[in-house]
Structure formats: structure tokens, C-alpha cells
Amino acid sequence: MLHYALSRVLWLPPTLLAMALVTFLVMHATPGSPLDPVAEGANPLSPEAQRNLAKYYGLDRPLHEQFAIFVSKAVRGDFGNSFVYKTRTVREILAETFPVSLLLGSMALALAVVGGLMLGILAAVYQNKGWDYLSVSLATVGVAVPNFVLAVFLIILFSFVVPLFPTGGWESPRNWVLPTVALALAPMGIIARFTRASMLEVIRADYTLTARAKGLGEVPVVFKHVLKNAFIPVVTLLGPMFAAVGTGSFFVESIFRVPGMGRFFVLSMTGRDYPMIMAVVLTYGAFLAVMNLAVDLIYGVLDPRIRF
Amino acid sequence: MRRLLRNRLAVAGGCVIVLLCLIAIFADFLAPLPYTKTNFARLNETPSRTYLLGTDQLGRDLLSRMIYGARVSMLVGLGAQVVIVLLGVPIGAVSGYLGGRTDLILTRFVDVMYAFPRLLFVILVMSMLGAGLTNIFIAIGLTGWVGIARQTRAQVLAIKEKEYVDGARALGAGFGRLLGRHIMPNALTPIVVAVTFGIPEAIFTEAALSFIGVGINPPTPSWGQMVGEGQQYIRSYWHLCVFPSIAIAVTMLSFTFFGDGVRDALDPKLK
Numbered sequence: 305m306l307h308y309a310l311s312r313v314l315w316l317p318p319t320l321l322a323m324a325l326v327t328f329l330v331m332h333a334t335p336g337s338p339l340d341p342v343a344e345g346a347n348p349l350s351p352e353a354q355r356n357l358a359k360y361y362g363l364d365r366p367l368h369e370q371f372a373i374f375v376s377k378a379v380r381g382d383f384g385n386s387f388v389y390k391t392r393t394v395r396e397i398l399a400e401t402f403p404v405s406l407l408l409g410s411m412a413l414a415l416a417v418v419g420g421l422m423l424g425i426l427a428a429v430y431q432n433k434g435w436d437y438l439s440v441s442l443a444t445v446g447v448a449v450p451n452f453v454l455a456v457f458l459i460i461l462f463s464f465v466v467p468l469f470p471t472g473g474w475e476s477p478r479n480w481v482l483p484t485v486a487l488a489l490a491p492m493g494i495i496a497r498f499t500r501a502s503m504l505e506v507i508r509a510d511y512t513l514t515a516r517a518k519g520l521g522e523v524p525v526v527f528k529h530v531l532k533n534a535f536i537p538v539v540t541l542l543g544p545m546f547a548a549v550g551t552g553s554f555f556v557e558s559i560f561r562v563p564g565m566g567r568f569f570v571l572s573m574t575g576r577d578y579p580m581i582m583a584v585v586l587t588y589g590a591f592l593a594v595m596n597l598a599v600d601l602i603y604g605v606l607d608p609r610i611r612f
Numbered sequence: 613m614r615r616l617l618r619n620r621l622a623v624a625g626g627c628v629i630v631l632l633c634l635i636a637i638f639a640d641f642l643a644p645l646p647y648t649k650t651n652f653a654r655l656n657e658t659p660s661r662t663y664l665l666g667t668d669q670l671g672r673d674l675l676s677r678m679i680y681g682a683r684v685s686m687l688v689g690l691g692a693q694v695v696i697v698l699l700g701v702p703i704g705a706v707s708g709y710l711g712g713r714t715d716l717i718l719t720r721f722v723d724v725m726y727a728f729p730r731l732l733f734v735i736l737v738m739s740m741l742g743a744g745l746t747n748i749f750i751a752i753g754l755t756g757w758v759g760i761a762r763q764t765r766a767q768v769l770a771i772k773e774k775e776y777v778d779g780a781r782a783l784g785a786g787f788g789r790l791l792g793r794h795i796m797p798n799a800l801t802p803i804v805v806a807v808t809f810g811i812p813e814a815i816f817t818e819a820a821l822s823f824i825g826v827g828i829n830p831p832t833p834s835w836g837q838m839v840g841e842g843q844q845y846i847r848s849y850w851h852l853c854v855f856p857s858i859a860i861a862v863t864m865l866s867f868t869f870f871g872d873g874v875r876d877a878l879d880p881k882l883k
Contacts, residue, residue, distance in 0.1 A: 330736055445861075448868040450816050452823055452836075453857045456843055460850060471847065551731040555823060559843055569732075570824045573739035585732065592729060 308604075312597050316590075321375070323589045324582065328371055331581060361387070374582065383583040388575045394583045397568065402587065404474065405557070405564035409549045411480065412487035416545065420492040421531075421538070424499025428507060428534075429526060439496055446493025452555040455486040459559075472561035483560040487552050491545045498541055502534040509533075539603050546595040550588055615877040622873020628866035635679055636686040643676035648831050658851055668838075668852055669845070677833035678859055684834045685815045685863060688748055692814035693807050695753030696760055701796075701803060703757065704764030709772055709791055719765075725758045734817055738826045748827060752814050760806050767799035805875045812867035819860055835860050 349357070358364040361384075362373060377384065383394035423439035430436050446454075462482060463471045473479045506512060507530055515529045557566035565584060572580035616622055635642060649672060668674055707718040734751045741747040771777065772795055780794045819836030821827030828834040835856040842853025 327736065330740055333740075444865070444868060448812070448864040449861045450819060450864065452820070452839060452843075453860050456839060456846065456853050456857045457861075459843075459846055460854060464847075464850070547729050551729055554731075554735075555820065558824070570735065570739070570826070573736060574826060581736070585736070588729060588732060 309601055312600065316593055316597070319593055320586060320590055324375065324378075324586055325371070327582060327585045328367075328374070331576075331578060332367055378582070378586070384579040386572075386580050387577040388572065388580065394579050397580070398565065398583060398587060401563060401565040401568060404562060405553055405566060408480070408483055408487065408557070408562060408564060409546075409553060411484045412549050412552075413491065413545065415484055415488040416491035416495060416549075417542075419488065420495025421499055421535075423492070423496035424503060425526065425531065427496065427500040428503035428530075429522075431504065436500075440500070443493035443496040443500075446489035446491075447497070450555075451486050451490055451552045452559055454489055455482070455556055455559045458482050458486050472559070474560075474562050479560075483556050483562055486560070487549055487556045490552065491548050494541060494545070494548075495538060498538050499534060502537045503530055506530045506534045536603070536606055539599060539606060542599045543592075543596040547592055550592060616873050619873040619876065621869040622877075625866040625869030625873065628862060629870060632682050632863060632866075633686055636683040639679050639683050643673075643679045645673040645676045647672065647677045647680045647833050649673065649676075658849075669841070669849075674838075674851065674855060677838065678835070678855060681833045681835045681838065681856065681859065684745070684828055684832065685818065685860075687745065688752070688818040689811040689815040689867075691749050692752040692756065692817075693810050695749050696756040696810060697803070697807060699753060700757035700760035701764050704761035705768050705791055705796060705799075707761070708765035708768030709787075709795070715765075718761075722758050722761055725755070730755055731817070731820065735821065735824070735826060738821055743826055743829045745828060745832075748818055748821065751821075752817055756810065756814070760803060760810070763802050763806055764799060767802060768795055771795050771798050801878050805871070805878060808867070808871040808874045812864050812871070815860075815863060815867070 348354075355364070362370060365373075381395065383398075386392055386394050386397060389397065420443075423442060427436040427439040459471050459482065462468045469482050470479055471482075512525065512529055515525050520529075553564060554566040554569050556562070557564045558570075565587070568580060569584050569588075571577070572584060668677065703718060707715045733755050737751040737754060738747060741751065768791075777790065777794055780790055785794065818827055818834065819839070822834040822836035823840035825837070825840065828837055830837065838856035839853045839860065842849070842856065846853055
């Protein structure tokens with residue numbers, strides 16, 4: 305176990321390095337440069353100015369040198385200045401926006417796990433009855449319909465038809481409700497589907513029959529015997545779940561005007577803000593990698609049958 | 613086939629898909645107006661008798677734009693799958709069949725690609741390549757083949773040990789014939805299932821890309837782009853983003869139901 309955990313942790317840096325390299329190459333291999341004029345058809349900068357700027361930002365060096373410089377600085381947490389927001393360092397921007405995204409993501413994830421488990425349990429206990437159909441259809445909609453479309457429907461329903469929540473912003477907890485729900489529905493659907501399937505399997509197992517035979521009521525059977533065992537496969541889903549919430553946040557944040565990191569992701573890419581792209585991709589990548597690692601380790605603790 | 617027809621949701625989904633394909637093919641006849649026709653006297657109008665679904669911020673007929681939007685969605689859904697299958701199936705098949713070092717290298721590569729958050733990579737590639745339909749095919753294809761290559765490899769690995777393959781090899785069948793005539797036909801089921809689920813995923817990806825503005829080039833209409841632009845005016849002109857949203861939702865659900873049906877019909881064990 306310790307050996308496994310250690311080797312997984314040691315694999316993190318090479319993975320991130322590979323990710324940085326791929327991003328770096330894609331970024332530089334494609335046409336267009338941060339020195340191009342911002343507006344289409346605008347006059348380009350004079351060649352001398354371009355040369356000076358390139359020199360200032362180190363863009364005139366050979367690619368492998370640029371990459372080496374980037375890595376040596378990034379290790380110390382220095383991602384340089386943003387090309388687009390020229391007065392601010394990438395680190396400042398991330399320090400300001402990442403906590404917002406993190407809060408939104410964790411709330412969505414918590415809602416998804418709790419809601420998904422509840423829907424899944426209800427569906428399995430009342431198999432092929434009203435609750436089952438309700439939760440299966442909710443899960444299907446959550447999985448199939450893109451979150452920006454769900455967001456539009458949520459705004460229409462809960463901001464216009466029934467004016468309960470504001471359409472956007474991030475000032476008070478009331479603003480947090482709709483983005484969280486929009487972001488949570490897809491992972492919630494996946495968890496509900498999975499919980500239902502794995503519960504149905506366990507409900508028919510012999511030890512469940514034994515538990516009932518010794519006279520246990522429905523509630524202890526479901527929660528103590530069935531859920532405990534049905535929950536294990538659900539934990540493996542948490543890895544992809546983090547990815548879904550992470551990438552989903554680009555869209556949800558822009559619709560609900562949440563001042564998080566997702567917004568910068570797209571802006572930095574279309575603006576060829578090289579330092580910002582690298583920082584954002586690596587932050588997401590590192591976050592996902594660490595979370596996946598945590599999930600795998602938790603899995604090992606939950607299910608003693610698993611040997612690494 | 614009969615098992616597929618007995619599944620009512622799958623049949624309903626299939627019907628909607630056929631309808632969408634027809635709309636996409638005959639868009640030129642169905643659309644009441646060209647999708648670029650502007651009418652600056654009637655901007656952002658709500659649905660009326662002349663403009664059944666209203667007009668957008670440039671006075672273009674929303675219904676016509678939605679009809680042409682179906683064409684983009686269907687093209688991307690099918691086209692991207694063609695790229696994915698053409699890339700992923702041969703790579704997976706060769707990797708699984710040859711084994712050894714080729715397999716090791718290909719599997720490593722696939723694993724690295726798999727670790728990259730998918731949508732993040734597509735957005736990165738798209739914003740670097742620039743918007744456009746061909747680039748969407750490239751971006752989705754480049755990232756999407758990994759899953760299908762994995763699946764094909766697993767299938768080929770399992771099938772190549774079967775006796776009938778040994779028999780064919782004993783009769784003198786070569787590499788190409790063995791793989792093409794004996795192994796692949798029996799490995800098709802999961803690939804077909806993966807493709808039916810891949811289509812809505814590609815449609816979703818296109819909508820998402822266009823939503824943030826790196827997908828389809830305007831003025832070509834795309835549902836995702838219409839939602840993206842419309843949601844900025846949601847308070848005043850709800851119809852701009854609601855109708856395309858409904859279109860995306862219905863399309864995605866239809867493909868999901870149909871895909872579930874196909875999977876259950878072809879291989880009940882997979883459920």
C-alpha cells in the first residue's frame with residue numbers, strides 16, 4: 305500500500321511535465337502569435353517593436369530554451385506576466401479566481417454525490433415504480449443534456465417564471481444556487497445511474513437475504529448492508545466526476561457571470577496569452593491528477609480486498 | 613433488430629434522429645428564408661406569424677437558422693465519428709494483433725492521451741487552429757480516437773486466441789486476411805455501440821465549442837453558438853436561446869435513448 309502510494313506520487317511530476325510539453329508544443333506549433341494585432345485587420349506593430357517585445361518576453365529564444373525557462377520558473381510558482389492583462393502576474397489572477405472555482409466545484413460535487421446517492425437508492429429500492437422512473441429520467445436528462453443548456457432552462461424556470469434566484473453574479477449565497485445546480489446535474493445523473501445498478505446487484509445478494517431473514521427492517525438493511533457494499537464502485541466514478549465538474553465550469557461560470565478561473569481558460573487561448581494558457585492547463589491538470597490519486601487511495605482503504 | 617424495435621424509447625429516439633437527418637438534408641427546401649437574410653426593421657422579435665420562432669439580433673429568421681443548424685450538428689456528429697473510426701480502429705487492431713513492443717508503445721501513448729481532460733484539449737486545439745467545420749473534425753478526431761482504439765485492442769486481444777483464428781492461420785491466411793476477414797467482423801459489436809454513443813458526444817462538443825466562440829464560423833448557424841449568443845440577452849429576448857437549447861436537448865436525448873437501445877439489443881450483457 306505504502307509502496308503503491310509512493311510510486312503514484314512519484315509519477316505525478318513526469319505526468320505534469322508531459323502535459324506541459326504537449327500544451328507548449330500545440331501552442332507554438334500552430335499559426336498566430338501573441339505579437340499579432342488584437343483586432344482583426346488592425347495595423348501590425350513595427351518590426352522593431354515586435355523584436356523588442358519578443359526579446360522582453362523571451363519569445364525570440366529557441367523553443368527548447370523557452371520551455372526550460374518556463375519549467376524552472378513554474379517549479380517556483382512563477383508563471384510570469386499575463387500577455388493580455390499586462391499589469392498583472394498570472395499568479396495574482398489565479399490566486400484571485402481559483403478559490404471561486406474551487407468553491408463552486410466543491411459545492412457542485414457535494415450536491416452531486418448526495419443527490420445522486422439519494423436518487424440511486426430510491427430508484428433501486430422502488431425498482432420499476434414511480435420513484436425509479438422519476439430518478440432514472442432525471443439522471444438521463446442530467447447526463448445527456450449539456451450543462452449550458454440546463455443552465456438556460458434553470459434561469460428561465462427559477463429566475464423568470466418563479467423569481468427565486470438571481471440570473472448571475474457571485475455576491476451572496478443566493479447567487480450560488482443556480483450555478484451549483486447546473487454544474488451538479490451531470491455528475492449527479494452518472495452517480496444515480498451507477499448507484500442504482502450496483503444497489504440492484506447487492507440487493508439480490510445472499511447476505512442481504514440473510515440480513516432480512518434475521519428480521520432486520522428495511523432501513524437498516526438498505527443502509528447498513530446494501531449501501532455499504534454498493535458504494536464502493538461508486539467511488540471510482542469520482543475521478544471522472546472531478547474532470548466533468550472542472551471542464552463544465554468554463555460554461556457555467558460564463559453563463560452565470562461567476563468570477564472564476566474557467567472564464568480565463570477560453571480568453572487566454574483565443575488571445576494566445578501563452579503564460580496564462582500554460583498556468584491554467586497545468587492548474588487543472590495538477591488538480592485532476594491529485595484528485596484521481598486521492599480517489600484511488602481511498603478506494604484501497606474502503607475495499608480491503610483490493611491489493612496494489 | 614427486433615429487440616431494438618421493442619424498446620419504445622429507442623424507437624422514439626430513432627424517429628427523431630431520422631427526422632433530424634431529413635431536416636439537415638433538405639434544409640434548403642424547408643427553411644422559409646436564407647439563414648443570412650437580415651431584416652433590420654424587425655430585430656429580436658418574439659415568435660409571430662411571419663417569423664414562426666422570431667428573429668435574432670440581426671433580424672434573421674430564427675427558424676431558418678435552426679434548420680440549417682441541424683445540418684451542422686448532424687455533419688459534425690457523423691463526420692467526426694468517421695475520422696475517429698478511421699484512426700482508432702486500425703491503430704487498436706494492429707496494436708492488439710501484433711502485441712510486443714508495438715503494442716507497448718501504442719498503449720503508453722493512448723494512456724497519456726487518456727489522462728488529458730478531453731474537452732480541455734479540444735478547446736486548446738480549436739483555439740489554436742481557428743474556428744471552422746474542418747477544424748472541428750480534426751480536433752474531435754485527434755482526441756476521440758483513443759477510446760475506440762482501446763476498445764478495439766481489447767476485442768482483438770480476446771479474439772485472436774480463438775481456435776477458428778488458429779485454424780485460418782493454419783490454412784495459410786496472412787496478416788491482412790486474418791485481421792480483416794476473421795477477427796474484425798467478430799470484434800464489431802462494441803465498436804458499433806461506441807460509435808452510437810460517440811455521435812451525441814461529438815454533437816455536444818461542437819455545441820460547446822461554438823457556445824464559447826471557437827467552433828463554427830459565423831454566419832453559419834450552429835445551435836451551440838445561438839445559445840451562446842442568445843444567453844447574453846436572456847432577460848429581454850428569451851426566445852433567442854430557448855429554442856436552440858430545446859433543439860440541443862431533444863437531439864442529445866434522442867441519441868442517448870437510441871444508443872441505449874442499440875447497446876441492449878446487440879449485447880444484453882453490457883448493460
